[in-house]
Amino acid sequence: MDKVTGAIDQFLPPELAKQVMAPFEPCAKYYATMDYLLYLEKDTAYRADRVDSYLTLLWHPDEDQAVGVKLKGFRYLFERMKEILGTRNIEISDDEFLPLVTALEIAMTAGDGPRLLAEAQQARLKEKYEKARTLVRSVQFDPRELKLAA
């Protein structure tokens, strides 16, 4: 059962509480300490489903609905790219990372995020149908029962 155990102004100063309480809008943000870009379509608790070391899908806690996606390792890839280009005497400054991340945030918010979620849901649906087909194929079926039912 839902129970109220506190109020936001006990935990956050007024200016931060006001920001958090503004209406939620789907958007992508980069989390530097964990080095991932998080696109969220809904603000809800979610179940994290780790696909691999670069991608985690976030599912609604009670429904088969993808609500977000985490794309991991941007800074890592940027550093590797810098190293590779450095061997070809092409220098990239660290200052170029933030504009790159901002561009990615915009791209995810504008269209790539919703597209990734739609693809994830489609893939899960396909997987469920495949499981159902496998299950049906494994069932021993007596055709006489069908006659009786008719």
Next chain:
Amino acid sequence: MSGSKTTPSWIVKACDPSGTGQVLLALHPEPAETMVRQRRRAVLGQFFGLIQQSEVLLNPVAAYRGLMRPLNFPGHDDDVIAYITRPSFTYTFSDDGGLVRYQAPRNCVFVAFVCFAQDVLTDLHNNPANASAGGGVLDWEWTEADPTVPYLPVDYQTRYRSTLWTR
């Protein structure tokens, strides 16, 4: 990583990574600020309700060291410790700002990512109110539970670099 002197201090109690004593942790300002900017009431509710108010990190069921993914700083992958807990409830901030407790997502465990590395401590200690913190909380989430060992995350055998302990 950056530190902020303007972000408030949020200190929580947690089990020591050795599994025997207690340690104080502070919420790292960078994810906190980004969560606020993204208006993530659910995840902030989880921090204040589960981690701070209910102190779930005092009694984790397992702790793992290192993520099986490349992180942004050399060697950082090994510094992150994942605390696994299994509360039966979770929290969010409702439309009127109330911290509301409700049933946890089904078949999930709650994982918090904590770091004790020096650069994280430097970020935290930029704020004098965090002086007592011995580590930083970087992230947390509900993760699908393993179907055979439901108190651990799915693929627990392969998703972390090493097991610190399980209870």
